[in-house]
Amino acid sequence: MKKGINVLLLLFLVVCACSSGSSSVDPVSEENNNNLGVLAxxxxxxxxxxxxxxxxxxxxxxxxxxxxxxxxxxxxxxxxxxxxxxxxxxxxxxxxxxxxxxxxxxxxxxxxxxxxxxxxxxxxxxxxxxxxxxTTDIASPLLVFGRVKVAGAQDIFLDVELKEHGDLTIQEIGVVYGTSREPTVANSKIKRTSIESKFKQRITGLTPETIYYVRPYAITSQKTLYGQEFAISTIRKGNFTYSFNQNGADAATVTRIKAAFDLATTYYNNFTSIVKHVTVNYSPGTPTADANFAGWINMGSNVGYQKAGTAMHEMAHSVGVGTHTKYWELMTGGTWDGTRANEILQMMTNDPTAVVKGDNTHFWPYGVNGAHEDDGSDFLYMMNALILQGMKTDGMPSN
CATH class of the missing domain: 2.60.40.10 (Immunoglobulins)
Structure with a gap:
């Protein structure tokens, strides 16, 4: 009986071993492989x-x-x-x-x-x-300069217009400049803080009587593009000087008048090419101030007029405004007939209809015709000098 049991057990083990070794395909693996399908x-x-x-x-x-x-x-x-x-x-x-x-x-x-x-x-x-x-050709941004450019001895002012944005995303815009042709962003550049369709640019710190080449630029998502180049020369630096007769003025008065003329002559010498020497006199009997073409300027005791704006106003009289026949010839009918002074006013104020107006003695705007007009701003003093330079270009003599 025990021997029979052992034989049956041996046969069972043999059958199990054969069943396990005779299967060559894993049913689970075969199913997964079929589920992969084929490429689309x-x-x-x-x-x-x-x-x-x-x-x-x-x-x-x-x-x-x-x-x-x-x-x-x-x-x-x-x-x-x-x-x-x-x-x-x-x-x-x-x-x-x-x-x-x-x-x-x-x-x-x-x-x-x-x-x-x-x-x-x-x-x-x-x-x-x-x-x-x-792909088609890329339409580049189109940057152009305005027709009128204004130059001082150390500054250039110009208008830039982005007439077409083109196909590329503009990341940066501005102007480049230098004393050699075709300046690039690797040279001197002035970057705008935002992408503007129109902007006015001032380039400063330049050398007098020097030709500069200027180009607008735009940095896009693919490359840097440049607008048409133009050349412009800074003007000869002015040499407007003064001597001062104190005539018993107290120290505070002397300090005020000298400071006024020091600042006024700085603007004249940076934004005009006028060469002239004037004599400034402290004249307590003069209500405000006055001047003549011969270069004699009287400054009164009124403290409100002992400022740079008054100094520039009287300096303008000393170079022909209201004191020379050429001024009267050009200031006919209450408006200035010369071209350049009006171009400068229009360009700098963004007003294409603006004209310099005046009478036989004074001009406006920016003539600083009274202490109430003197706000002490850089733009006021700069415009006064630039308009004077325009008047000189139009034919009004300084001496």
Whole structure:
């Protein structure tokens, strides 16, 4: 009995061993492999809506390969047979029929690209047929200077207009300048704090009587572009000097009058090329101040008039305003007939209709015709000097 049991046990073990070793396929692995399906079948349409930096391409899933497509789009390159690892644009619109659209962005202008639709399923990445297209030429930003430019001995003023933004994103805008042709952003540049369609630019710290080359520039997402260059010369630095007869004035009065004429002559010498020497006299009997073309200036005891604006006003009289026949010839009918002084006023104030007005004695605006007009601002003093320089260009003599 015991022997029979042992034989049966041995036979059972042999059968189990044979059953385990005779199976060559893992049912679970075979099932997983079948679930992977095959690669999807996909087609690529020709590119459309082609611009300088973008294009649209449609693709179509013809067959998903038996599993869900988890990603679809267009891969593209400047080389043939672009792949998933190259640049790609995922579909931004999917239609129920399997059609999908991808928008390609930030392309280079006037460049040939190759593109293939792709689809990703469990089996892997499938590619469609290859198409090619060429982007159009890039429309560059168009930057131009205004017609009128104004120069002092150390400063240049100009208008810049961004007439066309072009196809590229503008990241920075401004002007470059130098004493050699075709200055670049690697030379001297003035960057604007924002992207403006129109702006006025002042370039300062320049050398008198020197030709400068100036170009507007725009830094875009792809490259730096420059507008048309122009050359402009700074003017000869003025040499307006004065001597001062104190005539018993107290120390505070002397300090005020000297400070007024020191500042006034600085503006004349930076923004005009006038060469003249005048004699300034403290004259307590003079109600405010007066001057003549011979270069004699009286400053009264009224403290409100012992300022730079009054000094510049009287200096203008000493170089011809209201004191020379040429001034009266050009200031006819209450308006200045010369071209340059009016151009300067229009350009600097952004008012194309502005004209210098006046009478037989004074001009305005910016004539500082009274203490109430003297706000002490840089722009007021600068404009007074620039208009005087314009009047000199129009023919009014200084001496």
């Amino acid at each position: 079948t996909i087609s690529t349409n020709e590119a459309e809506s082609i611009l300088s930096t973008e294009a649209v391409i449609w693709g179509k899933i013809e067959n998903n390969g038996g599993t869900s497509v988890t990603e679809r789009g267009i891969c593209y390159s400047k080389q043939i047979d672009p792949e998933y690892e190259d640049s790609k644009s995922k579909a931004n619109l999917v239609m129920g029929s399997g059609d999908f659209k991808s928008s390609l962005k930030n392309l280079d202008g006037e460049t040939v690209y190759y593109a293939r639709a792709y689809a990703v399923n469990k089996k892997g990445i499938a590619y469609g047929n290859q198409v090619s297209f060429k």
